[in-house]
Amino acid sequence: MNRRTFLKKAFGSFLAFIGLSGGTYYYAREIEPSLLDVHKKTITSSNLSKSFNDFKIVQFSDTHIGFHYTLEQFNELVEKINKLNPNLIVFTGDLVDEPNNFHNKGELTEALKKLTCTHGKYWIYGNHDHGGYGTNKMKKIMDQADFHLLKNEHARIEESNDQFILGGIDDVMLGSPNLKQTLRKANPDLFTVILAHEPDYADTTRKFPVDIQLSGHSHGGQVRFPFLGHLYTPLYAEKYVQGEYQFTNERLTLYVNRGIGTTRLPYRFLCKPEIHEYTLQSSK
Structure with missing residues (x-):
């Protein structure tokens, strides 16, 4: 860590302590974590068939159930997602x-x-899903709930005899991600979406024929301050933290979801939880 980064983190931590020790503490712990944003984005591509016009993908991520996020809250989230009438749901x-x-x-x-x-x-593993001997336990839960695991593999999403590719990699931190294997036998000319828990994996994804990477993991930093931005993000979410990233002269666009729950600290400040609704449109 260089001196500038150290000073930024030290000053940020000091501000966090001062701010969260007052009235902001109540807001960051009790109010903002329940203020869900539904971030809507239209994705237009010439690689998409017109059969997929107005096709809706809803992404949710990083619920971290058990750490200040309850099953009752998750049931409320389920209702909100269903009200969006998605064609495809990805976790x-x-x-x-x-x-x-x-x-x-x-x-x-x-x-x-x-x-x-x-x-x-469809879903992919995150680092917490693999951690704590959770790999098989989480898969059993998701299998029973009719979620399809994408672990270095892809599926073809079909509509009126047209297709696009939905792939997913294993977790970067605790798994064995292999994007080459994921895209094996996939038509590179088709619109392609990759699910990757850690957003910084985009620096690998950009080398492949992929249109969109959907990620989480960062929580958007959870605590953000004006001018300073986020104070901390985990490994492999240090470069791409939240929102949309376009790679100049390359096919890939990355979207980083701030997630639903919290971890390590039960706070969110200027970093509301969110789900993404992506509406597809052909530009042909």
């Missing part, structure tokens, strides 16, 4: 915060099963 990792300490008696499975869409539900 980009970190379902529960500590899989080894999470005891599912069927409530989470039933909540996930209530999510409805016309073209399937």
